[in-house]
Amino acid sequence: xxxxxxxxxxxxxxxxxxxxxxxxxxEQNTFYVSxxxxxxxxxxxxxxxxxxxxxxxxxxxxxxxxxxxxxxxFWMIAPEYEAVNFWVYTFYICMIAAAVxxxxxxxxxxxSGIYMIMITLAFAQMTFYFFSDSxxxxxxxxLFIYVKPETSIFGLSFFDLDNPxxxxxxxxxxxxxxxxxxxxxxxxxxxxxxxxxxxxxxRTTALGYNIFLFRLMSYVIASxxxxxxxxxxxxxxxxxxxxxxxWTTSGSALVMSILGGMGSIYGAVLGTFVYxxxxxxxxxxxxxxxxxxxxxxxxxxxxxxxxxxxxMEKLLEKRV
Amino acid sequence: MTTSLFLVQLINGLxxxxxxxxIASGLTLVFGVMGILNLAHGSMYMVxxxxxxxxxxxxxxxxxxxxxxxxxxxxxxxLVERTLIRQLYxxxxxxxxxxxxxxxxxFNALQSLLWGNDPLGVAVPEPLSGAVPLTEVLxxxxxxxxxxxxxxxxxxxxxxxxxxxxxxxxxxAGESNREMVECLGIDIRKLYTIxxxxxxxxxxxxxxxxxxxxxxxxxxxxxxxxxxFVVVVIGGMGSIKGALVAALLVGxxxxxxSVLLPQLSSMMIYILxxxxxxxxxxxxxxx
Amino acid sequence: xxxxxxxxxxxxxxxxTLSLSTTVAASDEPIKVGMMLPFxxxxxxxxxxxxxxxxxxxxxxxxQLHGRKIEFIEIDTEARPxxxxxxxxxxxxxxKADFIIGPVHSGVAMGMLKVLxxxxxxxxxxxxGAGPVTGPLCAPNxxxxxxxxxxxxxxxxxxxxxxxxxxxVTMSWNYGMGKESLDAFEESFTAGGGEIVKKILVxxxxxxxxxxxxEIASINPDAVFVFFAGGGAVKFVKDYDALGLKGKIPxxxxxxxxxxxxxxxxxxxxxxxxxxxxxxxLETAENLDFRKSYQAQFGKPSDIYAVQGYDTGxxxxxxxxxxxxxxxxxxxxxxxxxxxTVESPRGAFTFSAAHNPVQNIYLRTVEGGVNKVLYVAxxxxxxxxxxxxx
Numbered sequence: 001x002x003x004x005x006x007x008x009x010x011x012x013x014x015x016x017x018x019x020x021x022x023x024x025x026x027e028q029n030t031f032y033v034s035x036x037x038x039x040x041x042x043x044x045x046x047x048x049x050x051x052x053x054x055x056x057x058x059x060x061x062x063x064x065x066x067x068x069x070x071x072x073x074f075w076m077i078a079p080e081y082e083a084v085n086f087w088v089y090t091f092y093i094c095m096i097a098a099a100v101x102x103x104x105x106x107x108x109x110x111x112s113g114i115y116m117i118m119i120t121l122a123f124a125q126m127t128f129y130f131f132s133d134s135x136x137x138x139x140x141x142x143l144f145i146y147v148k149p150e151t152s153i154f155g156l157s158f159f160d161l162d163n164p165x166x167x168x169x170x171x172x173x174x175x176x177x178x179x180x181x182x183x184x185x186x187x188x189x190x191x192x193x194x195x196x197x198x199x200x201x202x203r204t205t206a207l208g209y210n211i212f213l214f215r216l217m218s219y220v221i222a223s224x225x226x227x228x229x230x231x232x233x234x235x236x237x238x239x240x241x242x243x244x245x246x247w248t249t250s251g252s253a254l255v256m257s258i259l260g261g262m263g264s265i266y267g268a269v270l271g272t273f274v275y276x277x278x279x280x281x282x283x284x285x286x287x288x289x290x291x292x293x294x295x296x297x298x299x300x301x302x303x304x305x306x307x308x309x310x311x312m313e314k315l316l317e318k319r320v
Numbered sequence: 321m322t323t324s325l326f327l328v329q330l331i332n333g334l335x336x337x338x339x340x341x342x343i344a345s346g347l348t349l350v351f352g353v354m355g356i357l358n359l360a361h362g363s364m365y366m367v368x369x370x371x372x373x374x375x376x377x378x379x380x381x382x383x384x385x386x387x388x389x390x391x392x393x394x395x396x397x398x399l400v401e402r403t404l405i406r407q408l409y410x411x412x413x414x415x416x417x418x419x420x421x422x423x424x425x426x427f428n429a430l431q432s433l434l435w436g437n438d439p440l441g442v443a444v445p446e447p448l449s450g451a452v453p454l455t456e457v458l459x460x461x462x463x464x465x466x467x468x469x470x471x472x473x474x475x476x477x478x479x480x481x482x483x484x485x486x487x488x489x490x491x492x493a494g495e496s497n498r499e500m501v502e503c504l505g506i507d508i509r510k511l512y513t514i515x516x517x518x519x520x521x522x523x524x525x526x527x528x529x530x531x532x533x534x535x536x537x538x539x540x541x542x543x544x545x546x547x548x549f550v551v552v553v554i555g556g557m558g559s560i561k562g563a564l565v566a567a568l569l570v571g572x573x574x575x576x577x578s579v580l581l582p583q584l585s586s587m588m589i590y591i592l593x594x595x596x597x598x599x600x601x602x603x604x605x606x607x
Numbered sequence: 608x609x610x611x612x613x614x615x616x617x618x619x620x621x622x623x624t625l626s627l628s629t630t631v632a633a634s635d636e637p638i639k640v641g642m643m644l645p646f647x648x649x650x651x652x653x654x655x656x657x658x659x660x661x662x663x664x665x666x667x668x669x670x671q672l673h674g675r676k677i678e679f680i681e682i683d684t685e686a687r688p689x690x691x692x693x694x695x696x697x698x699x700x701x702x703k704a705d706f707i708i709g710p711v712h713s714g715v716a717m718g719m720l721k722v723l724x725x726x727x728x729x730x731x732x733x734x735x736g737a738g739p740v741t742g743p744l745c746a747p748n749x750x751x752x753x754x755x756x757x758x759x760x761x762x763x764x765x766x767x768x769x770x771x772x773x774x775x776v777t778m779s780w781n782y783g784m785g786k787e788s789l790d791a792f793e794e795s796f797t798a799g800g801g802e803i804v805k806k807i808l809v810x811x812x813x814x815x816x817x818x819x820x821x822e823i824a825s826i827n828p829d830a831v832f833v834f835f836a837g838g839g840a841v842k843f844v845k846d847y848d849a850l851g852l853k854g855k856i857p858x859x860x861x862x863x864x865x866x867x868x869x870x871x872x873x874x875x876x877x878x879x880x881x882x883x884x885x886x887x888x889l890e891t892a893e894n895l896d897f898r899k900s901y902q903a904q905f906g907k908p909s910d911i912y913a914v915q916g917y918d919t920g921x922x923x924x925x926x927x928x929x930x931x932x933x934x935x936x937x938x939x940x941x942x943x944x945x946x947x948t949v950e951s952p953r954g955a956f957t958f959s960a961a962h963n964p965v966q967n968i969y970l971r972t973v974e975g976g977v978n979k980v981l982y983v984a985x986x987x988x989x990x991x992x993x994x995x996x997x
Contacts, residue, residue: 031701038693059414107594111601114357114413118553119597121546122590129586133781133810140782140811141717141737142688237692239721241714244689247546251421258418283683287646288433294425301419302407325825332817428647437651438907439838441845441871451851457824459851533849534814535871537838539649543812578809578818586781586810 002183007309007316008266012179015269019172023165030164037164037236039276040171044178045229046256047268051182052222053254054263055191056215057198058109061250062120065127066097066223068245070230072131073097075143075240086149086161090228097227098220105219109212121247132242142241145234161235171232175269178225182265185221194218259300261309270308321579324455329575335464337571338471339530343544344551344563345478346522352558353491353515356405357413359420362545363427364520368393368527369536370431373440382445386528390521397520401513409512424542431538440536467529474522475564482560491515495558550593556603565604637678638927638934640665641698643709643719644733645686649812649838652867653711654683657733657916659905661708664920667900671924673932680704684715691718699728705934706731706923711912713737713784720744727937729944733919734912738787741963743994747941750962752922752949753915754884755990756787759861762968762985763832763882764795767859772829774804775859778819779834781808788834788861796832804828814842820850831856836863841871848875862971862978867910869976876973884964885911885953886971886980894952908977918951925949961992 003009019036026032049063073093078084108119131137148161151170159166185191196204197211205211234240243249252275260271278296282289304311321329347361368389375385400423408416443449444463451459482488490511493501502508534540551570555562570589577588584591596604642661644654658681665677680702682694691710698704699722707723707730710716716735723730724746732740732749736756740749767775777792779785786808793803805826807819823831831852835843840863847853853875862883865876887898887908897917901909926943927934934940948957949964956966970984 029701031697031699034696034700035693053414107598111597114351114557115553115597115601115603118549119594121549122594122597125546125590126587126594129590129810133583133586135786139786141714141739144717144721233689237696237718237721239689239692239718241688241718243687243714248542249689254414255418255421258414262414287681287683288429289683290425290647291429291433294422294427294429297422297425298404298419301415301422302404305411322825325821328821328825329818332821336815336817432647432651437647437655439652439841439868439871441841441873443873444849451849453851455824457827457852457855458821459849461849464849533845535838535841535845535868537649537841538647538651540838574815575818578815579822582808586813 002180002187003266005313005317007313008264010316011266011270011312016172016176023168027165033164033168034236035280037168037171038233039272040168040175041229041232041236042253042256042276043269043272044171044175044232045226046253046260046272047175047178047182047265048222048225048229049250049253050257050260050262050265050268051185052218053257054261055186055198055265056194056218056222058215058219059113059117059254060108060120061117061247061254062108062122062124063223063226063253064245064247064249065120065124066101066226067230067233067249067253068127068131068240068242069097069100070227070232071234071240071244072137072143073227074231074234075137075145078145078149081147083147083150086151086159087153089149090231093227093231094224098224101220101223102216105216105223109215109219121250124245124247124250128242128245128247131245138240140242142239142243145238145240148235148238167236174228174232179266179269186265190214190217255297259297259304259307261304261307261311261313264307264309264313267307267309274308328454328458329579330572331460333572333575334568335468335571336575337568338468339526340547340551340571341564341567342471342474342529343523343526344548344555344567345474345560346519346526347548348552348555348558348560348563349478349522350516350519351552352560353495354405354409354512355413356408356516357416357420358519359417359545360423360427361519361523361548362541362543363424364393364396364523364541365527365530365544366431366539366541367396367427368524369531369534369540370435370440370527371524372528372531373442373536374435376442382442382532386525389528390525393521393524394517396524397517398513400520401516405516406509406512427541428538437538442531442536444532461533463532467533470529474525475560478560487511487514547589550589553603554593554596556606559603559605562603562605637676638672638923639678639680639702639704639706640923641680641682641702641704641707641709643682643684643691643694643698643707643715645711645715646681646683648685650686650711653734653837653912656867656910656912657708657711657919659901660909660913660916660918661733661920662916663901663904664917665924668921668924668928671928673927675927675932684710684712686710686712686715688712688714688718691715692722695719695722699723699726704728708733708919710735713782716740717744720746720749724749729937729940731919731922733915735784736787737783738990738993741959741961741990741995742992745961745992745995745997747997748937750922750944750958752919752964754966755963755992756784756861757791757990758963758966758988759863759883759968760788760791760832760834761795762970762988763859763861764792764797764801765799766880766882766970766984767792767796767830767832768799768801770830770857772801772857774802774828775830775832776805776807776823776826776828777803777832778807778809778823780811780813780839782811785811785834789832792832792861812839814839816843816846817850820846820852823856824850824852828856830859832859833864834861836866837868840864840866841868844868844872844879845875853878862911865971865973865978867912869973869978876976878972878974880970880972880981881978882968882970882984883911883978884956884966884968885914885978886969887977888979889952889954889969891952891954893950897952914952918949918953918956921949921951922947959989959992960997961990961995962997963990963992965989 151159256271260267371389448463555566577585732751862881968985
């Protein structure tokens, strides 16, 4: 079975049908649709990070680099006043991001642990300053995307990106596909080797696998998906800003991924929704939302050993 | 660049580097001994600066304020280690990251609640308020020379403590083999509490020392945190000597890049770090 | 797309009836003022002051609101531009705010504009000076009660020339607002025969100024013109003094250098000359009353950010008053706002075609811990609004 854990199946059966129906109830209020859309986009980003950190054991604090690149790349390669094809540009952006990741991964994967955290941060900071210091790329104030892509395949168009509800479904579909993709990847031969490397790099090397190559491939895949998330984020409001590349973006994603339960993949969705949900409700309740947010994060680290997903699995999985 | 300007910039770089060392030393000490990645370290720097301001306002004496701030920081360190950090020794680094990010939020919120968001300033203490003329226009404030010397003194003190005292011996032992230290009947938990509290105090002392020559503002901790991590990683995590060398290196590179390569200056320390880590993936002085 | 089933239609119909019954009682409904300001982090103090001023004005003018209550919706932007479109959309589509006030930070302004530009709801910028807001990106529903980055800096060029400065170093953070300020100074300064000997752009938000100041000392220009604000301004002014440049090379700046920061800067700020659309010591009845009640209400002296918030409140109150309490007609609301004269503590000001204030720029100097006005450097100065088609 693709989703081998009971908790994950419950979650998927609960989350996706609900998400599918939700816009019907929210038709009066486009804001909630947009808000949920941005949370889903970020969940996709967190998911790509979760695969890297939780499954491959490659901790990075520079993942936001690809999130931001996704946005800036679109601005760079798409003509300013002409609607391009969404799918074609998805392909372009993922490919360019993958090429960048190939080069950077080749360099950063020679280090490990805290050193890898810092060297990924270093590259992300360089990209951040590159965009925030250059006036050609809008500097600190960012850039506008004026024309959104159209989404036709062979002349058939399913989504109108200017319609928030259509965009919502596009993002929901992307999130679901990414989840399935990672599940398939993890179950594949490739995924099993990656798991083995995470468990015991020494033995995996002894079995004749080039662990560097597997790590590099994982890094490239996760980075391309991270860029896809950034591309979606940019398209949502048509706005790119260097703060997408800031280390705090990588940091929040890491927090959501740990909160959700590292390496569980579906936990990324849980972590992002719980974190964003708390953030949203607290900031509307009190000006001192930071205090409660911090206290809740501390409490959750103390209570959940393996994030929210880990806690739920403890309750729901059959004890063997 | 003229020779005199070069020398002035050299002093600027060294002084900045020494201050960076003071902030970073606590971070590397805590990581080296306890293996704890404390992202809230920058918050402690901020707390130190705010406490310095608060006590100067209420006692009027900078010296007294410095002592009180350091003492409070020590208490915060003990409290945090006892209640929170202690629970996480057996967990992985990522849980520590999450915990200490939560702590950053809490400290920032408390700062805003207790002291508001206005930028604050502390006057340079009277006996140190003079300046030494360097060039026709430029002077060098005595207080900044004093802080630089203080950083050197603290570096020397840490060297002495780690290499010559019983506590230092235990710290070194704890770094290399925790179980063995425990078997010898040493209470490693107490040792950890002490080390963590010292780490917090060092950050706060740096905040106090920096208060009269900077602005005390919300978020000052996060900004310095990343630079500190750069220093600690270049030096090799856990190495005090490495932190000193790296801090001076970062201070000098940052200072000279500002003047000579303004286009690249914001990226320069990251380029430096990436370059060093590619050559030596464990930093300059890894243990 | 999906078709809602019958039950849903019933629910929707119910909701529609509900909303109908509420429109009937419109005058009882409060006027919703949404605020997108930073209440935490580096810009927190600016957000606080703006909010204080805004609320104070609407409280004072409550009798003119024709019985309408004001409801505030306050959201912390954390000065994070990437969140700006989402929060704007929340105030626009969810809270259905009548006015959206914000922001402080120029990057956030761009994000807000992306969503709010050309909509019916009125957006009023109480600080962010980014040129494009009332320049190429100007829009009928976007107003600004503060300044364009060009305004406070442009008159300083002439002031510098009048003082006999010919060779000047300019310095700022490397971001839009900073660069625009330096350009505006350069525009008037070089037109009058001055020369910019060096332009230093410091990476934002770096505050290690020592290396740059040493370089300036070695150049030894006639004067230095800077744009810095908030915590960076405190650090810069203290460093300038500590390294001995103060008293040898005159320091000029856009007024933000000494706004909301004087207490922290202490004696280091004394004697700095700045230009701004406000000064603490303006001897008008409006200013004296404003400063007195602000101090009484919030226990600290007011600054430019409080004034700008206050004026935003005055502007809203005046429009509500003139429209008899009903601001639901957006077209006539915009017309009314355009024709507002704000009786501000900074002196009365009106709006240009691009919706930016036409206002006096004062030359001030710091004396005894306050920004003392010397004279009007440029009366009723209007931003050139380059690229605006309004």
